[in-house]
Amino acid sequence: MAAKRCLLMLALAVCALLAQSAFAGRLVELSVFDRADNRQLPVYRHAGSSYVAGQPGHEYRLTLHNRTAAEVLAVVSVDGVNVITGETADPSQSGYVIAPYGTLAIGGWRKSLAQTAAFYFTDLTDSYAARTGRPDNVGVIGVAVFRKKHLPPPVPIAREAFPGAADDAGAGKRSAAPAESAASPDAGSSELQRDEAEARSRLGTGHGRREHSQARYVQFERASSQPAQIVQLRYDSRANLAARGVIREPAPCGRPCPQPFPGFAPDPAGPLSYFSP
Numbered sequence: 001m002a003a004k005r006c007l008l009m010l011a012l013a014v015c016a017l018l019a020q021s022a023f024a025g026r027l028v029e030l031s032v033f034d035r036a037d038n039r040q041l042p043v044y045r046h047a048g049s050s051y052v053a054g055q056p057g058h059e060y061r062l063t064l065h066n067r068t069a070a071e072v073l074a075v076v077s078v079d080g081v082n083v084i085t086g087e088t089a090d091p092s093q094s095g096y097v098i099a100p101y102g103t104l105a106i107g108g109w110r111k112s113l114a115q116t117a118a119f120y121f122t123d124l125t126d127s128y129a130a131r132t133g134r135p136d137n138v139g140v141i142g143v144a145v146f147r148k149k150h151l152p153p154p155v156p157i158a159r160e161a162f163p164g165a166a167d168d169a170g171a172g173k174r175s176a177a178p179a180e181s182a183a184s185p186d187a188g189s190s191e192l193q194r195d196e197a198e199a200r201s202r203l204g205t206g207h208g209r210r211e212h213s214q215a216r217y218v219q220f221e222r223a224s225s226q227p228a229q230i231v232q233l234r235y236d237s238r239a240n241l242a243a244r245g246v247i248r249e250p251a252p253c254g255r256p257c258p259q260p261f262p263g264f265a266p267d268p269a270g271p272l273s274y275f276s277p
Contacts, residue, residue, distance in 0.1 A: 027072060027145045027229045028098070029065040033105075034058050043233070046246040053238035053247060054121035054203050061107040061119065064143065066098040073097055073146040073220050075227070076106060078119065078205050079129035080137025080163045084110045088134060090164035091144035091227050097220050109207055113215050118208035121235075127204025137163050138204040140234050144227035148220065161232045203237045 032041045036058040044051045054060065066072050074096050075082070077089030083106060084094050098104045108116035109128060124130055129138050142161020241247045 027066070027068055027147075028074060028143060028231060029067060030141070030143055030231045030233055031063045031065075032141070032233070032235070033061050033063055035060055035107075044241065044246050046244075050233050051241055051246050052233060052235045053241050054235050056121050056123065056203065056237065059107075059118050059120045059208060061105050062141065064096070064098060064104045064106070066100060066102050066104075069100045071097055071099060071148060071220065073222065074104070075144040075146070075162075077140075077142040077144075077161050078109075079127055079140065080134060080161070081109075081129050081132070083108075086132070088164040089142065089162045091146075091162050092225065093164075095144070095146075096215075097218055107211060107213060110213070110215070111210065113217075114212060115210050116213040118211055120206045120208045121203050121237075122206035124202045124204045126206050128207040130204060131207070135204075137161070139202055139236055140232060142233075143231040145229040145231065146220075147223045147228045149223045161230065201237070201240060203235060203240070 031043075032052045032054075033039070034041055034055065036055070040063075041052040041054070041060075044053070062076065062078075064074055064076075075089070075091050075093055076095060077083065080089050081087070082089045082093050084096070086109065087093060096104055096106070106116075108118040110116050124135060124138050127135070127138050129135055137160060140161050144162060236244075236246075238247060242249045
């Protein structure tokens with residue numbers, strides 16, 4: 001396979017340890033850092049998928065940590081869009097090369113070798129994917145990880161994070177799926193309206209302010225045309241994730257809510273009594 005030019009980002013070193021909220025794969029760990037709140041977003045696991053809750057209007061960055069002693073190539077997609085090229089994402093496209101045991105921060109859509117446009121959480125209609133006519137995969141972050149040539153073979157890719165990838169096996173599975181039972185017209189209309197309302201409230205990633213972010217081209221020869229690992233992380237607003245049962249919100253309490261440390265101890269009502277040993 002011919003060597004392809006890929007980007008090696010010259011980012012500042014990230015000294016903080018990756019928290020437990022990182023999505024840990026065997027090759028690369030992925031985490032989402034809220035730049036407005038200055039914190040790493042916790043990961044919620046539900047029904048076999050992993051989620052983070054984003055705050056509309058907050059800028060964020062992705063942090064990738066290479067867990068191996070060799071360089072890896074990370075092809076990164078947000079909302080089904082390649083973060084470097086802006087193309088509908090496919091694992092065969094350009095990505096970032098991460099040094100052995102290195103950490104890489106990606107703060108936005110790459111505009112040049114010196115600039116990015118910041119990622120920020122926003123309404124679906126304002127997302128970069130929707131504004132470029134590709135709203136179908138909003139709400140998912142994907143990383144296709146490639147080893148260098150002559151290393152172990154890859155595993156199958158996840159299609160949703162990279163909608164441009166060919167998937168004949170997946171197509172066959174879809175054609176063999178059993179048909180859903182028929183529903184009444186009223187039920188179908190109600191479900192459609194609910195689905196449309198949920199779609200409008202979904203969270204996406206916007207194309208924000210320009211920032212300095214230096215990168216350069218390097219050579220990287222992939223071990224295979226298929227990635228060795230796919231990391232996939234979904235995101236939405238906290239309210240939407242709670243409504244879908246991804247986040248378990250605490251039960252409401254009366255007002256005021258009980259507090260574990262409300263202040264000093266007051267005297268009880270009635271005559272005072274003292275304990276004497």
